Amino acid sequence: MATTQSTDAEASKSSGKSSRRMLAVMDMSNLLRHVFEYEREIVRTATTLIYRVGEPELKYLLCQHVWESAQHARFLRERGREMAGFGSGEKVRSDIRKIFEEAVKPEDGMVALAGFYRVLKPALLEAYRYYLKETDHLADWPSKQLLQAFIEDEERHAAEMTAYLEGVEASDWADHLEAALSSIGGLLGIREKEDLPAGFVWEHEKEGFSHPAVCNRGKYPVCSGVFGHDPDVDPIMRPWLEEKANTDPAILRLMVYVWLMMELDAVDYLATIFYDTPEAPLDMHYDMARHLWDESRHSQFGFRQLPRLGVDIMTVEHSLDLYCILVQMPAPERYAMMTMEFEAGSFPTKAYLIDRLHELNDFEMDTLLAFDRNDEQNHVRYGHQWLKPLMGLFGVETEVGEFVKATKEKFEEVAKQFGGKIPHTLSPEERLTANKIKKIAGVN
Ligand SMILES: [Fe+2]
Numbered sequence: 001m002a003t004t005q006s007t008d009a010e011a012s013k014s015s016g017k018s019s020r021r022m023l024a025v026m027d028m029s030n031l032l033r034h035v036f037e038y039e040r041e042i043v044r045t046a047t048t049l050i051y052r053v054g055e056p057e058l059k060y061l062l063c064q065h066v067w068e069s070a071q072h073a074r075f076l077r078e079r080g081r082e083m084a085g086f087g088s089g090e091k092v093r094s095d096i097r098k099i100f101e102e103a104v105k106p107e108d109g110m111v112a113l114a115g116f117y118r119v120l121k122p123a124l125l126e127a128y129r130y131y132l133k134e135t136d137h138l139a140d141w142p143s144k145q146l147l148q149a150f151i152e153d154e155e156r157h158a159a160e161m162t163a164y165l166e167g168v169e170a171s172d173w174a175d176h177l178e179a180a181l182s183s184i185g186g187l188l189g190i191r192e193k194e195d196l197p198a199g200f201v202w203e204h205e206k207e208g209f210s211h212p213a214v215c216n217r218g219k220y221p222v223c224s225g226v227f228g229h230d231p232d233v234d235p236i237m238r239p240w241l242e243e244k245a246n247t248d249p250a251i252l253r254l255m256v257y258v259w260l261m262m263e264l265d266a267v268d269y270l271a272t273i274f275y276d277t278p279e280a281p282l283d284m285h286y287d288m289a290r291h292l293w294d295e296s297r298h299s300q301f302g303f304r305q306l307p308r309l310g311v312d313i314m315t316v317e318h319s320l321d322l323y324c325i326l327v328q329m330p331a332p333e334r335y336a337m338m339t340m341e342f343e344a345g346s347f348p349t350k351a352y353l354i355d356r357l358h359e360l361n362d363f364e365m366d367t368l369l370a371f372d373r374n375d376e377q378n379h380v381r382y383g384h385q386w387l388k389p390l391m392g393l394f395g396v397e398t399e400v401g402e403f404v405k406a407t408k409e410k411f412e413e414v415a416k417q418f419g420g421k422i423p424h425t426l427s428p429e430e431r432l433t434a435n436k437i438k439k440i441a442g443v444n
């Protein structure tokens with residue numbers, strides 16, 4: 001049976017006889033506490049993989065896994081709070097945190113990915129299995145049910161990641177992380193702590209992690225922005241989206257799918273906020289993980305539908321400007337621009353487009369846009385709920401309205417310096433432009 005080690009558990013243990021009578025519960029709640037903190041750290045740090053790997057499908061998958069980890073953490077917290085010794089706080093102990101500070105360090109995003117999926121996630125799966133083996137299935141039935149579901153999730157995560165990890169050589173890094181985990185007694189802290197091998201150096205103690213200045217899009221063509229005014233240069237014409245232009249809905253459909261696909265930029269810059277907020281309440285990261293997964297689905301709408309409508313996806317350049325600009329600003333400013341400006345400001349244009357696209361009797365498009373609108377309303381709500389606490393984490397005491405106004409002005413300034421720097425991968429002849437969209441839509 002496991003020994004009780006958490007500070008919370010120690011504190012209540014010292015309260016005497018009553019806690020001794022619940023020792024079996026406290027042993028188990030201590031294990032739950034460890035996996036809770038571990039899942040929290042996965043949410044905070046596996047998000048750093050998203051903008052460092054290049055393949056959109058892999059980014060989408062990571063967003064889904066992170067969202068599921070956030071759900072695990074929340075369920076563990078709810079169950080944990082029913083059990084003596086779990087503790088009422090949400091803090092992560094330093095031993096667990098340092099493992100994840102280390103895990104984000106590899107320069108190569110695929111090596112970091114391998115560390116998570118070959119070492120850290122398998123250790124979690126093993127811990128869930130250990131808990132099920134140790135606990136009494138009748139007495140602790142509520143935990144058992146949760147853990148059985150989490151085990152299925154973790155097994156599926158491993159299976160879903162297999163293809164992406166094929167051929168990734170990261171055995172040195174995996175050994176390094178294994179040694180780090182062993183040095184804290186494994187993730188549950190119940191094994192004997194092993195000495196670190198000779199010559200082991202904690203990479204994160206040499207230098208902390210920082211977000212790359214440009215997000216990775218692998219083999220896909222990139223550019224600074226996709227909205228423009230020249231139909232022979234850019235794919236989305238702002239004036240064509242307006243009511244007075246009365247653009248054919250078949251053209252608008254393709255432009256909207258390009259627009260949706262470009263929400264991959266939102267995925268990449270939103271993903272940077274988790275790492276920057278180690279003291280965030282779980283519920284903040286939970287809503288942001290949901291937000292992240294929503295954006296990844298919106299991007300998938302475009303990524304999957306465009307080829308079906310005749311667009312060669314390798315001709316669609318990905319716009320990187322928003323990431324490049326926002327990553328230069330602190331996390332609360334990134335989040336303020338996203339929720340209070342980009343999202344809150346997109347409703348009128350999208351409302352008009354939804355109405356026009358309805359003329360196509362394209363049930364799929366109608367459905368995707370209806371869900372997109374629903375999701376976006378939630379995102380603006382998250383913004384109203386979390387911007388102030390997020391500002392608080394950075395010691396910003398300005399009134400929210402003023403902060404948003406100042407942030408918009410700052411964004412314009414930062415954009416002058418860091419925007420427009422990504423050259424087109426493709427020539428105008430090669431890339432998807434508005435005039436080519438017109439042709440593909442069959443409109444003269
Ligand atoms: Fe979106």
Ligand SMILES: [Fe+2]
Binds near residue numbers: 295375376379
């Ligand atoms: Fe959104």
